[in-house]
Amino acid sequence: MAEEFKVLGVCGSLRKASFSMAALRACKDMAPAGMTISIATIGDIPMYNQDVFDAGVPESAKRFYAEIAAADGVLIATPEYNFSMPPVLKNAIDWVSKMPKQPFDNKPIAVFSASQGPLGGARVQYDVRKVLVQLWGLVLPRPEVFIGTAQTKFDAQGKLTDETTRKFLNELLAGFKTWIERMRAAKPK
Numbered sequence: 423m424a425e426e427f428k429v430l431g432v433c434g435s436l437r438k439a440s441f442s443m444a445a446l447r448a449c450k451d452m453a454p455a456g457m458t459i460s461i462a463t464i465g466d467i468p469m470y471n472q473d474v475f476d477a478g479v480p481e482s483a484k485r486f487y488a489e490i491a492a493a494d495g496v497l498i499a500t501p502e503y504n505f506s507m508p509p510v511l512k513n514a515i516d517w518v519s520k521m522p523k524q525p526f527d528n529k530p531i532a533v534f535s536a537s538q539g540p541l542g543g544a545r546v547q548y549d550v551r552k553v554l555v556q557l558w559g560l561v562l563p564r565p566e567v568f569i570g571t572a573q574t575k576f577d578a579q580g581k582l583t584d585e586t587t588r589k590f591l592n593e594l595l596a597g598f599k600t601w602i603e604r605m606r607a608a609k610p611k
């Protein structure tokens with residue numbers, strides 16, 4: 423039987439009506455055969471502080487570490503804040519990056535962005551990629567998905583209504599599944 427890949431979804435917005443989260447939920451619902459997506463909680467991870475780290479890593483950060491470590495891949499959906507990464511996302515990455523055997527090493531990762539601006543967060547994606555590549559994450563190069571003017575692509579309940587966006591997300595998920603298989607095959611024994 424073909425293997426089922428477990429993918430951890432991570433959202434860079436804490437907002438209840440977040441378009442990035444709405445798109446991540448749409449991905450969960452449309453995951454291709456052989457892939458299941460669960461969505462992490464990162465909003466309860468405190469701001470990174472080396473003193474807190476040294477006194478004992480908070481349970482929320484340990485939980486996030488364990489979820490990444492157990493996942494076959496990580497799917498990041500994020501808005502763009504002032505051309506870059508929202509602090510909640512960078513903070514969560516920073517915490518786990520300091521733990522022994524940081525979990526992004528050799529981990530297949532896919533990134534997409536959503537914003538209310540026309541570019542769909544085109545700039546934030548390169549910051550997310552830069553940070554994760556630095557941690558030896560295996561970031562899917564393409565397809566790139568930027569959900570621009572996101573406020574026109576979901577209904578009031580946060581359901582994805584734009585068929586073109588659905589098609590792009592489907593292509594991203596299919597490409598990510600192939601990427602996970604490819605990275606597995608390339609992994610040094």
Ligand SMILES: Cc1cc2nc3c(=O)[nH]c(=O)nc-3n(C[C@H](O)[C@H](O)[C@H](O)COP(=O)(O)O)c2cc1C
Nearest residue numbers: 435437440441442501502503504505537538539543
């Ligand atoms: C602090 C802040 C900075 C923002 N900067 C940008 C930006 O640089 N580019 C952009 O397209 N949208 C920017 N926005 C608007 C976001 O696209 C919009 O708020 C979006 O809905 C946030 O994502 P979410 O719906 O997932 O919460 C910014 C919003 C905030 C709160």
